[in-house]
Amino acid sequence: MDDTVATRAEPGFEQVFYSASDGLRLAARDYGRGQAGADDHATVVCLPGLTRNSADFHDLALILSRSEAAPRRVVSFDYRGRGLSDWDKDKSNYNIQTETDDVLSGCAALAVKHAVFVGTSRGALIIHALAAMRPGIMSAAILNDAGPVVEGAGLAQIMAHHDRIKQPSNVLAVAETLQTLQGASFSALSNQDWRDLAAASFEEKDGKVVGRFDPALIDMLHAIDLNVPLPTLWPQFDGLRNIPLLTIRGENSSLLSQKTLDEMASRNPDMQRYIASGQGHAPLLHVGDLPKVISAFLRDAEKG
Numbered sequence: 001m002d003d004t005v006a007t008r009a010e011p012g013f014e015q016v017f018y019s020a021s022d023g024l025r026l027a028a029r030d031y032g033r034g035q036a037g038a039d040d041h042a043t044v045v046c047l048p049g050l051t052r053n054s055a056d057f058h059d060l061a062l063i064l065s066r067s068e069a070a071p072r073r074v075v076s077f078d079y080r081g082r083g084l085s086d087w088d089k090d091k092s093n094y095n096i097q098t099e100t101d102d103v104l105s106g107c108a109a110l111a112v113k114h115a116v117f118v119g120t121s122r123g124a125l126i127i128h129a130l131a132a133m134r135p136g137i138m139s140a141a142i143l144n145d146a147g148p149v150v151e152g153a154g155l156a157q158i159m160a161h162h163d164r165i166k167q168p169s170n171v172l173a174v175a176e177t178l179q180t181l182q183g184a185s186f187s188a189l190s191n192q193d194w195r196d197l198a199a200a201s202f203e204e205k206d207g208k209v210v211g212r213f214d215p216a217l218i219d220m221l222h223a224i225d226l227n228v229p230l231p232t233l234w235p236q237f238d239g240l241r242n243i244p245l246l247t248i249r250g251e252n253s254s255l256l257s258q259k260t261l262d263e264m265a266s267r268n269p270d271m272q273r274y275i276a277s278g279q280g281h282a283p284l285l286h287v288g289d290l291p292k293v294i295s296a297f298l299r300d301a302e303k304g
Contacts, residue, residue, distance in 0.1 A: 005109050012062050018109035020080065020102050022093075027084035028106050029054045031074040032065030038073045042139055042302055043115040046076035047103065047123025049282055050158070050221075051213040053083030055200035056120065059286035060294070070299065075115075077106055081214035091216040096122075100129040107137065116298060120144040121255065121282045131239035140244040140301035142294065145256045145282035147247060147264050148233035152226040154255030154281055159221045168209045174198040185252040188278030188287050197284070238267060244301035246272040248290070252280035272297060 006017040007030070014030040032038050044064055046057040054076035061074040078085040079099045088094065103126060107115070117138050119127040124146035130138060161181050168174045175198035179191075189197075201212050224230075247264060249256050265271055274293050276283035285294065 012058070012065075015084070016110065017084075018106055020105050024080055024088060024102075025086045026080060026102055026106060027054070027078040028110065029058075029061070029074075029076045030110060031061040031076075032071055033073050035065070035071055035073075037071045038065070041070045041072045042298065043073040043075065043112055044298070045103075045107065045112060045115045045117045046074065047117065047119040047126050048076070048079070048082070049121035049123060051082065051162070051211065051217050052120070052201060053078045053212060055083065056197075057118070057285065058200075059196075059284075060291060063286065063291045064295070064298075067295065070295070072298070075106075075110055075112060077103055079103075081217060083212055087214045087216075091214075091220070094214070094217055094220060096125055096129050100126050100133060103130070104134060104137070113137070114139050116140040116142070116301060118142040118144065118285070118294075119146070120285070121146045125150075125233065127240070128233045128236035132236045135239055135242070138240075138243055140298070141240055141246075142297065143245070143247045144285065145248060145250050145253050145276075147256050147260050148237040149257070149260040149263075150230050151255055151257055151260075152230060154253070155221060155224060155230075156226055157254050157281070159218070162218050162221075168202075171195075171198050171202050171204060171209060174202045174209060182280060185250070185280030186278065188276075189284065193284060193287065234267075237264065241268050241270075244272075244297070244304060245270070246274065246294075246297045248274050248276055248283055248285075248293075250279040250281050250283045251275050251277045253282070255281040 007014045016028045016030050018026055020026050048056050057076040064072045065074050081087045081094055117127050124143040127141050164181055165177055175194040178198055179194045202209055249261050
């Protein structure tokens with residue numbers, strides 16, 4: 001690991017800080033590094049959604065890193081403006097290109113030369129960018145509820161949900177609001193899942209509840225003209241043909257349509273796919289059978 005990387009021990013992982021190419025201080029979580037048997041199995045790199053952060057993968061990372069059969073190193077990143085990473089004064093840097101560069105800087109700093117990449121929502125779009133920029137860094141990939149076509153209705157729903165979270169009294173109130181707004185699409189989640197989901201992206205500070213993300217990210221969403229078709233990423237998706245690929249779609253997702261998933265499978269017949277029952281956008285990867293599905297995919301990818 002690079003000498004410029006700062007770490008501190010946390011329960012189950014090391015909290016890591018490193019510098020982006022422009023000097024911004026960025027954060028990541030490192031699970032299972034150096035443990036017995038981890039070097040025998042592929043490292044997993046986890047990439048979160050638009051306003052989300054590395055905490056979203058905590059439960060899955062513990063499952064994978066503590067597996068008796070195949071213990072793995074798992075690294076999950078906070079993009080700039082999220083989690084424990086610094087906010088960028090230049091808000092135009094909140095884009096896929098810069099965030100992909102930041103992920104590559106993080107991999108270099110943490111000595112991750114080759115890994116299975118798991119991307120949720122925006123993280124899946126970053127995997128598409130990696131397929132164009134640095135395909136050799138990926139030994140396999142898992143796309144969680146996002147693909148080469150992003151549905152405008154799904155973005156509109158994300159905006160609406162964020163707009164409804166106004167001046168909550170505490171993080172528990174955020175969890176209750178999220179459950180009220182999305183509970184019909186996420187029947188598979190427990191009350192504790194909703195509390196964990198809220199606590200991952202909101203905190204109480206100076207008597208107020210604030211997001212663990214730069215509000216400029218939501219402003220960016222509102223600036224998108226949903227009356228104009230969004231750009232597609234089919235050429236980048238085609239760049240994933242040479243590695244094992246699993247796409248997960250939430251049964252009730254509004255961002256990744258069944259039509260797009262079917263087209264993805266038509267273009268890449270070797271792609272595995274899984275529908276996460278009782279979940280919408282985006283599925284929590286530690287819920288239900290998903291840890292077993294992901295673990296099986298990782299084993300198959302290593303064999304093949």
